[in-house]
């Protein structure tokens with residue numbers, strides 16, 4: 583049996599490891615397949631894209647990881663959208679990685695942005711458990727520190743999912759469906775909210 587590593591605050595030094603974990607976890611997600619339909623190049627492109635996009639969130643200090651096994655990338659209230667300067671800095675590299683599917687990527691990004699609530703919330707940007715470690719409770723463990731913070735501060739937690747397979751998991755840890763948006767020809771984005779306990 584593979585031992586699960588401990589959960590710690592994710593620091594900038596851990597970004598490459600977590601990007602790899604998240605890409606392996608999400609490689610079969612309908613949302614990611616829609617943006618990166620080529621099976622051969624999806625994993626390396628996702629890994630690089632995640633490395634670029636999770637780094638600004640990790641700097642906010644509320645993301646957690648179990649090295650080599652799981653990562654949960656969060657933004658605290660008021661930080662859901664990255665600053666426009668960061669978005670502009672990242673855009674050329676992201677567009678290059680997505681290539682001809684840039685419009686598909688923007689459709690997913692726009693659908694997610696349009697569904698954001700006005701109420702202050704902690705935002706779960708990305709969650710993943712490496713396939714070798716799934717089904718052992720590590721997903722809940724890596725979310726626990728930030729969910730505890732939400733409960734203590736009486737704050738909402740918010741996320742989007744493009745994979746119906748993980749809905750049972752989210753319901754089990756206290757999230758409920760808020761609403762959903764179907765992208766024509768693409769995945770359905772389901773928004774989940776968790777009230778503090």
Ligand SMILES: CC(C)(COP(=O)(O)OP(=O)(O)OC[C@H]1O[C@@H](n2cnc3c(N)ncnc32)[C@H](O)[C@@H]1OP(=O)(O)O)[C@@H](O)C(=O)NCCC(=O)NCCS
Pocket residue numbers: 607608611708709710711712715716717718719720721722742743744745747748749750751752
């Ligand atoms: C969803 C996920 C984070 C749950 O973490 P975990 O440590 O595997 O979860 P737990 O052991 O606490 O619970 C298992 C539950 O996770 C869900 N799950 C298990 N494998 C899954 C997979 N490959 N994809 C999606 N959900 C999965 C199921 O609801 C499962 O419940 P069940 O055992 O009653 O069927 C993890 O399975 C994962 O990374 N899946 C792929 C990526 C993903 O969907 N990330 C969330 C993006 S919004």
